[in-house]
Amino acid sequence: xxxxxxxxxxxxxxxxxxxxxxxxxxxxxxxxxxxxxxxxxxxxxxxxxxxxxxxxxxxxxxxxxxxxxxxxxxxxxxxxxxxxxxxxxxxxxxxxxxxxxxxxxxxxxxxxxxxxxxxxxxxxxxxxxxxxxxxxxxxxxxxxxxxxxxxxxxxxxxxxxxxxxxxxxxxxxxxxxxxxxxxxxxxxxxxxxxxxxxxxxxxxxxxxxxxxxxxxxxxxxxxxxxxxxxx
Amino acid sequence: xxxxxxxxxxxxxxxxxxxxxxxxxxxxxxxxxxxxxxxxxxxxxxxxxxxxxxxxxxxxxxxxxxxxxxxxxxxxxxxxxxxxxxxxxxxxxxxxxxxxxxxxxxxxxxxxxxxxxxxxxxxxxxxxxxxxxxxxxxxxxxxxxxxxxxxxxxxxxxxxxxxxxxxxxxxxxxxxxxxxxxxxxxxxxxxxxxxxxxxxxxxxxxxxxxxxxxxxxxxxxxxxxxxxxxx
Amino acid sequence: xxxxxxxxxxxxxxxxxxxxxxxxxxxxxxxxxxxxxxxxxxxxxxxxxxxxxxxxxxxxxxxxxxxxxxxxxxxxxxxxxxxxxxxxxxxxxxxxxxxxxxxxxxxxxxxxxxxxxxxxxxxxxxxxxxxxxxxxxxxxxxxxxxxxxxxxxxxxxxxxxxxxxxxxxxxxxxxxxxxxxxxxxxxxxxxxxxxxxxxxxxxxxxxxxxxxxxxxxxx
Amino acid sequence: xxxxxxxxxxxxxxxxxxxxxxxxxxxxxxxxxxxxxxxxxxxxxxxxxxxxxxxxxxxxxxxxxxxxxxxxxxxxxxxxxxxxxxxxxxxxxxxxxxxxxxxxxxxxxxxxxxxxxxxxxxxxxxxxxxxxxxxxxxxxxxxxxxxxxxxxxxxxxxxxxxxxxxxxxxxxxxxxxxxxxxxxxxxxxxxxxxxxxxxxxxxxxxxxxxxxxxxxxxx
Numbered sequence: 001x002x003x004x005x006x007x008x009x010x011x012x013x014x015x016x017x018x019x020x021x022x023x024x025x026x027x028x029x030x031x032x033x034x035x036x037x038x039x040x041x042x043x044x045x046x047x048x049x050x051x052x053x054x055x056x057x058x059x060x061x062x063x064x065x066x067x068x069x070x071x072x073x074x075x076x077x078x079x080x081x082x083x084x085x086x087x088x089x090x091x092x093x094x095x096x097x098x099x100x101x102x103x104x105x106x107x108x109x110x111x112x113x114x115x116x117x118x119x120x121x122x123x124x125x126x127x128x129x130x131x132x133x134x135x136x137x138x139x140x141x142x143x144x145x146x147x148x149x150x151x152x153x154x155x156x157x158x159x160x161x162x163x164x165x166x167x168x169x170x171x172x173x174x175x176x177x178x179x180x181x182x183x184x185x186x187x188x189x190x191x192x193x194x195x196x197x198x199x200x201x202x203x204x205x206x207x208x209x210x211x212x213x214x215x216x217x218x219x220x221x222x223x224x225x226x227x228x229x230x231x
Numbered sequence: 232x233x234x235x236x237x238x239x240x241x242x243x244x245x246x247x248x249x250x251x252x253x254x255x256x257x258x259x260x261x262x263x264x265x266x267x268x269x270x271x272x273x274x275x276x277x278x279x280x281x282x283x284x285x286x287x288x289x290x291x292x293x294x295x296x297x298x299x300x301x302x303x304x305x306x307x308x309x310x311x312x313x314x315x316x317x318x319x320x321x322x323x324x325x326x327x328x329x330x331x332x333x334x335x336x337x338x339x340x341x342x343x344x345x346x347x348x349x350x351x352x353x354x355x356x357x358x359x360x361x362x363x364x365x366x367x368x369x370x371x372x373x374x375x376x377x378x379x380x381x382x383x384x385x386x387x388x389x390x391x392x393x394x395x396x397x398x399x400x401x402x403x404x405x406x407x408x409x410x411x412x413x414x415x416x417x418x419x420x421x422x423x424x425x426x427x428x429x430x431x432x433x434x435x436x437x438x439x440x441x442x443x444x445x446x447x448x449x450x451x452x453x454x455x456x457x458x459x460x461x462x
Numbered sequence: 463x464x465x466x467x468x469x470x471x472x473x474x475x476x477x478x479x480x481x482x483x484x485x486x487x488x489x490x491x492x493x494x495x496x497x498x499x500x501x502x503x504x505x506x507x508x509x510x511x512x513x514x515x516x517x518x519x520x521x522x523x524x525x526x527x528x529x530x531x532x533x534x535x536x537x538x539x540x541x542x543x544x545x546x547x548x549x550x551x552x553x554x555x556x557x558x559x560x561x562x563x564x565x566x567x568x569x570x571x572x573x574x575x576x577x578x579x580x581x582x583x584x585x586x587x588x589x590x591x592x593x594x595x596x597x598x599x600x601x602x603x604x605x606x607x608x609x610x611x612x613x614x615x616x617x618x619x620x621x622x623x624x625x626x627x628x629x630x631x632x633x634x635x636x637x638x639x640x641x642x643x644x645x646x647x648x649x650x651x652x653x654x655x656x657x658x659x660x661x662x663x664x665x666x667x668x669x670x671x672x673x674x675x676x677x678x679x680x681x
Numbered sequence: 682x683x684x685x686x687x688x689x690x691x692x693x694x695x696x697x698x699x700x701x702x703x704x705x706x707x708x709x710x711x712x713x714x715x716x717x718x719x720x721x722x723x724x725x726x727x728x729x730x731x732x733x734x735x736x737x738x739x740x741x742x743x744x745x746x747x748x749x750x751x752x753x754x755x756x757x758x759x760x761x762x763x764x765x766x767x768x769x770x771x772x773x774x775x776x777x778x779x780x781x782x783x784x785x786x787x788x789x790x791x792x793x794x795x796x797x798x799x800x801x802x803x804x805x806x807x808x809x810x811x812x813x814x815x816x817x818x819x820x821x822x823x824x825x826x827x828x829x830x831x832x833x834x835x836x837x838x839x840x841x842x843x844x845x846x847x848x849x850x851x852x853x854x855x856x857x858x859x860x861x862x863x864x865x866x867x868x869x870x871x872x873x874x875x876x877x878x879x880x881x882x883x884x885x886x887x888x889x890x891x892x893x894x895x896x897x898x899x900x
Binding site: 027028029030031053076077078079080086089090098099100101102103104105106108109120121122123124125126127128158168169170171172173174175176177178205222223224225226227228229230231 | 507508509510511516517518519520523524525526527528529530531532533534535537543544545546547549550553554573583584585586587588589590591592595596622623624625626627
């Protein structure tokens with residue numbers, strides 16, 4: 001098999017350049033690649049276009065990159081919970097493209113499946129449809145949406161092996177699997193890195209072929225955005 | 232949660248009518264719904280359109296339905312290994328639509344994802360493209376292929392629970408997952424039926440929402456088409 | 463007149479046995495508290511979960527297990543996890559029987575606006591445009607009038623749309639109304655103690671009142 | 682002149698370190714037996730497996746574990762299983778570095794015919810049309826001439842096509858040839874003991890011979 005292991009987040013993201021388009025997995029702060037985000041902040045790479053469902057919070061997740069003004073453009077379905085984001089947006093320092101959450105998922109999936117574009121009903125009759133091709137199938141209108149092209153996809157898994165196979169935990173899976181399939185180069189950080197053969201081949205969420213670099217992350221904070229409990 | 236359990240294959244397929252379009256999971260004889268096929272043969276329902284990657288062998292799998300002349304049309308990527316099939320085809324008793332294997336998978340997936348159609352490069356420049364819409368994206372030609380519409384999808388899983396959650400074993404997964412998502416009514420037979428909560432929620436291949444009826448099958452033969460061994 | 467929990471309680475009556483249901487943020491979340499014991503129901507959270515359970519006990523909080531509102535939650539037996547693509551796949555292929563969500567405005571032909579107020583900070587549509595574009599059955603849970611006292615049931619929406627011709631029913635603090643295929647809010651039920659006159663005043667869009675309008679019944 | 686195993690042995694030299702490879706039925710299957718030990722390689726089987734291993738021992742035969750040729754096989758450590766959609770997804774998104782398959786005919790512009798002979802029973806294209814429509818690098822393993830002694834390397838294919846302008850290289854019992862972007866079979870190597878004259882006679886399409894043509898080298 002094919003070993004994808006690298007030693008650290010720094011090595012994994014080393015060739016990400018100013019101006020690159022990167023995908024970042026996660027939903028809210030759940031399942032985000034904490035180690036790679038820290039390394040990107042440290043590296044100080046700028047003018048990034050980030051494709052990610054959300055933009056983090058002020059002092060965590062992609063919010064850390066926004067704080068360093070490393071992001072030129074966000075492509076997301078939901079932003080907010082983030083004052084620095086709002087400030088940069090209103091100042092014109094940051095571009096934002098808001099797209100429906102399913103469209104975000106499907107444009108990733110399309111890239112991973114070699115489909116140049118997909119049809120979705122989401123956004124028909126709204127400003128999302130402006131300038132886009134509409135096509136009717138069986139009496140229902142759909143928008144034509146193009147596959148994403150991203151230089152890098154950065155995902156975070158629960159377990160992984162050195163061949164790049166990934167397993168996710170609970171709802172930390174979210175966009176990570178579809179983004180892993182979509183990156184030209186896919187970087188995976190995992191909580192636990194094991195040898196090939198440890199993970200059950202039946203139970204792998206992302207086959208190693210999609211992963212180009214993998215490393216065991218450290219010191220996961222896993223911050224909770226809205227802690228809700230019952231008695 | 233929502234209980235989908237039925238008592239038998241006979242009950243599960245009871246409302247399949249003459250002239251229905253049904254999907255049948257499996258690749259070759261691997262992962263085929265043996266119990267439901269036996270029940271369909273017993274019921275004697277006719278003029279079926281069967282969407283299945285293969286057509287079984289003379290005396291097993293869909294071959295058993297062909298023998299009873301229950302099939303009007305096969306939509307498959309690869310037939311053969313089947314003399315009765317050949318006889319009916321050459322006699323004009325059976326229609327066959329051969330489509331690329333990826334196209335078969337994607338047309339199922341499209342139905343399961345609510346996509347009316349997908350683009351695929353498979354078949355460009357060949358007779359498969361005749362009469363179909365071709366569209367160029369980024370310099371490459373693609374065929375527009377429509378989502379399947381099937382009244383029933385019949386799949387076979389390794390384990391399942393009464394809520395309809397399914398887990399498949401090894402390469403018996405093949406088309407079963409995408410077909411399960413694509414049927415208007417999806418019937419699943421499983422080798423082992425368990426209570427909800429037994430299967431790990433992280434490790435379910437087909438969520439129960441896609442499955443309308445589930446039962447524990449019996450006496451699986453699991454015939455091997457080409458036994459190859461090494462010393 | 464109902465409080466938020468009352469709206470949720472009334473909407474819970476719309477949930478039939480064996481329904482898969484997607485609940486939006488806000489009042490819709492409260493609906494889960496009012497499902498009768500004899501009803502089999504499964505809640506989907508569009509970030510990738512079927513079989514969402516109640517909030518966890520303090521000691522069971524798991525940062526890797528949240529709902530689409532980013533709240534920590536639990537899974538019930540029979541739950542399953544999947545990725546965002548499959549989640550919206552099941553939404554688009556209409557496997558979800560009922561979608562309950564909030565709105566800023568609904569028009570008499572079923573258009574809905576619930577994601578953007580021009581001039582204010584825009585947070586995004588999240589999964590709302592996918593849900594309203596695909597759902598077989600959409601119930602809106604909202605206040606009948608906005609904070610300025612203006613009707614949110616309009617001839618046409620003023621705010622940017624989330625989706626068109628999709629809302630089937632509306633439950634407010636004042637009434638239950640269905641949206642007719644040919645357009646118009648058909649009054650079905652009044653909240654306890656609310657007069658038809660009050661509902662008329664609070665409804666700017668075409669209101670259709672036929673025969674006796676019963677009060678909502680609660681067990 | 683090579684036997685089938687010799688063709689497979691020569692093709693094995695084309696496999697580079699870290700390649701994901703899809704092997705077709707027939708001669709391509711034999712290639713797996715000739716991978717040098719120092720090469721990391723992973724074989725995909727399009728019915729839904731990465732990390733295909735050798736045939737099982739008698740006692741390890743599992744009817745649920747087969748390859749795309751329906752043969753019983755094994756998995757190696759690091760293997761993963763997935764469904765047919767993901768399998769063709771990784772093929773279409775060009776994650777497979779090399780596809781090796783057989784052919785009935787190849788044309789000098791890289792068209793390939795390998796699925797149908799008019800007038801004979803048609804078995805279907807299986808996954809071949811997907812593979813040839815998407816692969817970054819396709820090597821054809823075949824006999825240089827058919828059973829009737831006619832060349833299979835043609836100006837244009839006579840048989841119904843599987844895909845167009847896709848074959849990059851051909852290895853036969855006589856020679857290794859690449860297909861030039863502008864068209865034409867460029868002779869790269871001769872099989873041991875085979876003369877250029879023999880290759881010329883067996884090649885009906887445009888054959889390009891430049892400089893000294895070496896014999897294939899085997900370790």
